[in-house]
Amino acid sequence: MPALLWCTGPTPGPAVADPTRGRGPRPRGAAVGPTTVLYLHSSTGRYGADRQLALILAGLDRDHYRPIVVLPDATGPLVGDLTRAGVEVIVMPLAVVRRGATTPTGLARLSVRAAADAAALARLIRSRRVALVHSNTSVLLGGAAAAALTGVPHVWHIREIYARWDRLWPYYRRLLASAAALPCVSVAASVPFGGSERVTVIHDGLAVAPRRTQRGIARARLALPQDRPLAAVVGRVSDWKGQDQLILALATAELTERGVHGLIAGDAWPGAEERLASVHRLAADLGVSDRVHFRGFVEPVADVYGAADVIAVPSTAPDPLPGAAVEAAAAGAAVVAAAHGGLPEIITDAVTGRLVPPGDPDALAHAVAGLIDEPRRRATLGAAASRDVRRRFAPARMHAAVAALYGELT
Numbered sequence: 001m002p003a004l005l006w007c008t009g010p011t012p013g014p015a016v017a018d019p020t021r022g023r024g025p026r027p028r029g030a031a032v033g034p035t036t037v038l039y040l041h042s043s044t045g046r047y048g049a050d051r052q053l054a055l056i057l058a059g060l061d062r063d064h065y066r067p068i069v070v071l072p073d074a075t076g077p078l079v080g081d082l083t084r085a086g087v088e089v090i091v092m093p094l095a096v097v098r099r100g101a102t103t104p105t106g107l108a109r110l111s112v113r114a115a116a117d118a119a120a121l122a123r124l125i126r127s128r129r130v131a132l133v134h135s136n137t138s139v140l141l142g143g144a145a146a147a148a149l150t151g152v153p154h155v156w157h158i159r160e161i162y163a164r165w166d167r168l169w170p171y172y173r174r175l176l177a178s179a180a181a182l183p184c185v186s187v188a189a190s191v192p193f194g195g196s197e198r199v200t201v202i203h204d205g206l207a208v209a210p211r212r213t214q215r216g217i218a219r220a221r222l223a224l225p226q227d228r229p230l231a232a233v234v235g236r237v238s239d240w241k242g243q244d245q246l247i248l249a250l251a252t253a254e255l256t257e258r259g260v261h262g263l264i265a266g267d268a269w270p271g272a273e274e275r276l277a278s279v280h281r282l283a284a285d286l287g288v289s290d291r292v293h294f295r296g297f298v299e300p301v302a303d304v305y306g307a308a309d310v311i312a313v314p315s316t317a318p319d320p321l322p323g324a325a326v327e328a329a330a331a332g333a334a335v336v337a338a339a340h341g342g343l344p345e346i347i348t349d350a351v352t353g354r355l356v357p358p359g360d361p362d363a364l365a366h367a368v369a370g371l372i373d374e375p376r377r378r379a380t381l382g383a384a385a386s387r388d389v390r391r392r393f394a395p396a397r398m399h400a401a402v403a404a405l406y407g408e409l410t
Contacts, residue, residue, distance in 0.1 A: 034066040035410050038121070038130040040143045041069065042096045044076025046299065047236055047266075048323035049159050051207035052185075053136045054078065057087055059205075059399030065406065068128060070121070072096065092120060097139040098269075110141070117142025122149040131410050138176055153180040153409040158189050158199075161318045161341060180409055183402075186342030189320040200405065203345070204321055205398035210330035210390060213306035221303050222295055225261060229372045231336075232263035232308035234301060234324040237276045241266075242314030242338065244282055248361035249312075251286040254369040261291045263308060265298045305331045309378065310368050313337040316359045321345065326393050329353060329385035334378040336367045346393075352385035 037060075041053050057067055067087050071079060072094040082089050095113035121142050125133065134155040135143040147154035156179035162169050173192060176182060183202040184190035193199045212218075219226050233246050243264050249255055250262050268276040276294075283289045298304050301324075305311065311328040313319070318341030325346045329335050337343040338358035347353035354371065356363040371378045 034062065034064055035131045035406075036066045036068060036128055037132045037134055037406070038125060038128070038143075039067055039069045039134045039136055040094065040121075040140050041071055041078075041136045042094065042140050044071050044073055044078040046077055046081070046297070048204075048207075049137055050076075050078045051323060052159075052204050054081055054085070055205050055207045055395055055398070056136075056402055057082065057085065059395060059402070061403065062086075068124075068130070070094065070124075090124070093117075095141050097141065114141035114145065118145035118149060121146035125150045125152055132406065135179075144175065144178060148178070155179060155181045155183065155405065155409070158182055158184040158193075159320055161189055161192065161320050163317050181405055183405060185321040186345050188318060188340075188342045188345065200401075202398060202401040202405070203393055204323065204326065205395035206326060206330055206390065206393050207323065207395075208301060208327055210327060210332075210386065211302045211305075212331045212333060213300070213302045215306055218303040218306035222263070222293070222298065222307055224263065224293055224307055228291075229258055229260045230263055230308050231255075231260060231310040231312050231368050232265055232304050233312050233314065234265045234298075234304055234328070235322065236266050237264065237268040237279060238272070239275055240315060240317035241319075242312070242316055243279050245314035245316065245359070245361050245364055246312050247279060247282050247286060247288060247292060249314075249365035249368060250283075250288045250291055252362060252365040254365045256288075258369060258372055259291075260368065260372060261293065262288075263304065264292065264294045265296070265301070265304045267296050301327065302331065305333045308333065310371050311335045312364060312368065313343060314356075314358070314361075314364050315341060315343070317341075319343060326389060329382075329389040330393065332382040332386040334371050334382050335385060336364060336371065346389065347385070348388075351381075352388050353381055 043050055060067055069082055069087055070090045070092060074091045079089055095110055095117050125146055130152060132153050133143045133147040136157050137159050138156055144154055156176055177196060182199045184199055185204050187201055190199045190201050216226060233243050235241050237243050246262050250260060283292045305328050311333045313322055313325045315338045321342035325335055325337055325343060329346060335347055335353035337347050337355055339355035340358045344355060347355055349355040354367040356367050
C-alpha cells in the first residue's frame with residue numbers, strides 16, 4: 001500500500017491514530033450517523049478546481065455527511081486550508097492523467113499506478129465505511145476502480161473538455177460513463193457525453209468573495225506602472241490557457257500605439273516550467289518584454305482584478321468553465337473571453353463582456369483596445385456582469401445541486 005499521511009482537522013473527538021482500522025461494512029438497517037463521502041482530488045494549490053473542492057466541502061451538511069479527502073501531496077496550501085476547516089485529509093500518491101501519460105509508455109505506467117491506487121483506496125473505503133466516492137476531476141483514475149471493487153457509487157466530476165483526444169476520447173468516455181453520476185461544470189463539458197442520463201450540469205459556484213482592490217493600491221502592491229493601460233490573464237500557465245495570445249495581442253499596432261501593458265498572474269504546473277519559459281521567450285522575440293509583467297500566483301486575486309483595466313480569458317482550447325472569468329465578472333471587471341467552451345455560459349457578448357474568436361490575437365487586441373478607449377463602457381459591462389454572475393453562480397445554487405445529487409445516490 002502506498003505511504004500515507006493523515007491530517008485531521010480541529011473536529012471534536014480523538015485524533016485518528018490508525019485510519020485503516022475499521023469495523024467492516026455497516027449492516028443494513030443499522031442505526032447510522034453521517035454518511036461518509038470520500039473525495040479524491042488531483043492537486044493541492046488554490047487554483048480553480050482546488051477552490052471548488054473547498055467550496056463543495058464548505059457547503060456540506062455535516063449532520064448528514066462526513067468528508068474524507070485524499071490529496072496527492074502535502075506541498076500546496078489546500079492541505080492546510082481543508083484541515084483548518086475541520087476536514088480530514090489523507091495524503092497519498094494518486095495516478096493523474098497528464099499530457100505525457102497519453103503516450104503508450106505513459107499509459108502503461110499510468111495503468112500500473114491506477115491499479116495500486118484502486119487497491120489502496122478500496123481498503124480505505126471498506127475500513128472507513130465510505131458510502132460514496134467523489135472524484136473531483138476526471139483526470140483521476142483510482143476512484144472508479146476502487147468504487148467498483150467495493151460496490152460504492154462513484155461520482156466523477158467533469159471539469160475538462162478533451163478536445164485534443166481524438167483517438168483516445170471514445171475509450172475514455174466509456175470509462176467515465178461507468179460512474180453513477182457525471183456532474184459537468186458546464187453545458188459545453190456535458191456535450192461530449194451525448195445526452196447520457198448520468199450527466200447533470202452543475203455550474204461551479206463563486207469560490208472567492210468577488211471584489212476589486214482599489215486600482216492605485218493594487219498596482220502598487222504588484223509593482224505595476226500606475227499610468228499605463230493594463231490587460232491581465234489569470235490562471236495556470238499552459239499551452240492552451242492563452243498567455244501567449246495576450247503576448248501576441250500586445251505586439252499588435254492597436255495595443256502598441258496605446259502603450260498597453262500585460263500582466264501574467266499564474267504559475268506553470270510543476271514539471272511544466274518550460275511553458276512559462278516559452279512565454280518569456282515569445283515576449284522577448286516580439287519586443288514586448290518591457291510591457292509584460294510576470295507575477296506568478298497572486299493572492300488576493302482581487303489585486304489583479306483591481307489593477308487591470310481588462311481581464312482577458314483567451315483560451316485556445318475549449319475551457320469548460322474557467323474560474324478566472326467567473327470571479328472577474330462577479331467582481332465587476334471588464335472581461336474579454338474566447339467564444340468557445342463554457343465561456344459563453346459566463347459572458348454574453350456586448351452585454352456582460354466581450355467574446356472574440358479563439359486563437360485570434362488580432363481580434364483580442366481589437367476588443368481590448370475598444371474597452372481601453374471607453375472607460376464608461378468598461379464600467380457598464382462590468383456592473384452588468386457582476387449582477388448577472390453573482391446571481392447565476394451563487395455558491396448556494398451549487399451546494400443545493402450537489403446535495404440533491406448525493407441524496408439520489410445514498
